[in-house]
Amino acid sequence: xxxxxxxxxxxxxxxxxxxxxxxxxxxxxxxxxxxxxxxxxxxxxxxxxxxxxxxxxxxxxxxxxxxxxxxxxxxxxxxxxxxxxxxxxxxxxxxxxxxxxxxxxxxxxxxxxx
Amino acid sequence: xxxxxxxxxxxxxxxxxxxxxxxxxxxxxxxxxxxxxxxxxxxxxxxxxxxxxxxxxxxxxxxxxxxxxxxxxxxxxxxxxxxxxxxxxxxxxxxxxxxxxxxxxxxxxxxxxxxxxxxxxxxxxxxxxxxxxxxxxxxxxxxxxxxxxxxxxxxxxxxxxxxxxxxxxxxxxxxxxxxxxxxxxxxxxxxxxxxxxxxxxxxxxxxxxxxxxxxxxxxxxx
Numbered sequence: 423x424x425x426x427x428x429x430x431x432x433x434x435x436x437x438x439x440x441x442x443x444x445x446x447x448x449x450x451x452x453x454x455x456x457x458x459x460x461x462x463x464x465x466x467x468x469x470x471x472x473x474x475x476x477x478x479x480x481x482x483x484x485x486x487x488x489x490x491x492x493x494x495x496x497x498x499x500x501x502x503x504x505x506x507x508x509x510x511x512x513x514x515x516x517x518x519x520x521x522x523x524x525x526x527x528x529x530x531x532x533x534x535x536x
Numbered sequence: 537x538x539x540x541x542x543x544x545x546x547x548x549x550x551x552x553x554x555x556x557x558x559x560x561x562x563x564x565x566x567x568x569x570x571x572x573x574x575x576x577x578x579x580x581x582x583x584x585x586x587x588x589x590x591x592x593x594x595x596x597x598x599x600x601x602x603x604x605x606x607x608x609x610x611x612x613x614x615x616x617x618x619x620x621x622x623x624x625x626x627x628x629x630x631x632x633x634x635x636x637x638x639x640x641x642x643x644x645x646x647x648x649x650x651x652x653x654x655x656x657x658x659x660x661x662x663x664x665x666x667x668x669x670x671x672x673x674x675x676x677x678x679x680x681x682x683x684x685x686x687x688x689x690x691x692x693x694x695x696x697x698x699x700x701x702x703x704x705x706x707x708x709x710x711x712x713x714x715x716x717x718x719x720x721x722x723x724x725x726x727x728x729x730x731x732x733x734x735x736x737x738x739x740x741x742x743x744x745x746x747x748x749x750x751x752x753x754x755x756x757x758x
Contacts (some may be wrong), residue, residue, distance in 0.1 A: 438755075445701070445756045452701050452752050459751050516593045521590050 426488065430469035438462040457505075461498060537614040539634055539687075541566035542598055542604030543722045545588075545621035549576040564634075568621065569608060571600045576698035596685075604731045605697040615669045617687035623731065630722040633687040637747060642717035643708065644687045646724035654679070662746055666706045668754045676733040679721060681706040692717055709750040714757055 441462060445455045468475060468491070479487040541564045547554065559566055568588035570578050572595075581588045589603070602619055608616045615637050619625040629646055636644040654660050666681040682705055688696070692712060702708040713719055 442755055446758055449699055451700055452703055452707070452756050453748070455756065456703075456748050457750050459755055481702070519592055 424472070434465040434469055435460055438466070451524055457502065458479050502534065537638070537690075538612065539564050539637075540604070540608040540611070540613040540616045540652060541630065542569045542608070542616055543603060543621045544570040544571060544600040544618070544724055545573065546594075546597075546600075546602070547568060547573045547575045547577060547582070548570055549573075549580055551623045551634045552577060552580045553614035554586070554623045555621055556586065558623075559586065560632070563625060564617075564630070565613070567604060569600050569604055571595060571597075573705060574628075579655055594734050598704060601695065602700045605693055605700070607696040609694055612695070614690045615688060616693050619686060619721055620629070620684050624726045624728070625694045627724065629685070629722070630687075632687070632722050632724070636720055636722060637687050637689050640689075640718065641720045642667045642689045642692045643712045645678075645719075645721045646681065646687075646726075647678075647683055647721040648724065649679040650721055650723040652723070659742075662742065666753070667748070670706065670710050670713065671735075673753055673757065676719070677715050678709060678713075681709055685724060685726075700715060701756075703748045703752045707757055710753045710757045747749045 436457070441455055441458050444450045445452060472487070475487045475490050479485075479490045482490060482493075484490050484493070541562060543559075545552075545555075545568050555568070559568075568581060568586050570581055570588055570590045572591050572593055578590050580621070581590075589607070591603070595603075603620065605616060615634070617630055617633055617637075619627070619630065625646065627673070633644045633646055648654075654663065663680065663682055665692060667678050670678050670681055671674065674729060684705055686705070686709075695715070700708075702711060709719075727734070
């Protein structure tokens with residue numbers, strides 16, 4: 423095992439434990455934890471079989487395999503932040519909806535009381 | 537013991553008629569929860585004067601059932617049963633499940649495969665995988681992990697209403713087994729969907745469902 427492999431492996435195990443503890447202890451929503459768990463599992467596989475990264479580097483024509491790791495990580499972060507932007511935009515729509523509905527209800531009650 | 541029948545409903549305008557007939561035969565209190573349907577369901581629910589909640593935003597089945605559980609706890613019900621609004625769960629079995637709850641079981645699932653063999657369709661292979669996962673995690677045999685027809689007593693109801701952190705039915709079941717609640721299953725025969733489209737027509741969605749539920753069972757249910 424090379425040292426970057428060992429670092430990756432230990433880092434991944436800690437990450438997975440952290441995710442599990444976060445979900446179980448702080449009751450983080452499982453739906454949002456799943457993507458991180460999946461990513462943890464993929465990292466674990468990559469740290470155990472670094473040959474996958476080497477082959478991928480050859481296929482992609484990247485000279486230094488660690489750059490392939492960076493490439494994949496950056497892409498994932500990109501994808502997740504895009505997904506989060508989508509979620510935030512859904513949420514702000516829903517809040518707008520809720521605000522409208524609540525204020526209509528409030529108005530109805532106040533009109534009744536007058 | 538007061539029992540609430542919770543009926544999630546999303547775009548079921550073609551099934552509402554059968555639903556109404558079903559409900560009329562019920563001796564129990566019920567609550568239809570309309571998950572911001574985009575078809576005529578909300579109007580039909582008003583027209584037939586069914587006891588229902590209209591949600592403002594679409595929150596998905598898991599959220600809808602949790603709202604049902606919260607409503608049941610707030611209104612002093614000592615138990616609840618969930619049946620689908622799409623006509624797949626014959627109301628005749630409501631009593632069978634509730635009898636088990638009265639016997640002292642905390643969580644009762646209506647299973648299609650207690651006495652009957654499980655076919656080898658794609659969907660049932662998925663069901664087998666989930667049964668296997670629950671077996672590894674809890675050591676218990678579950679014949680129909682994805683069944684949406686389940687009844688629960690007061691303790692599970694309160695647990696679900698307060699903190700429900702599940703993706704779907706199979707990991708909820710795993711949670712119940714992990715907490716050592718008394719669990720049993722009874723044989724029910726489900727009808728094929730009368731009308732409307734199932735959530736699982738799309739194969740990508742099925743894969744997503746399987747991955748989510750398996751990760752939840754293996755890593756997040758302790």
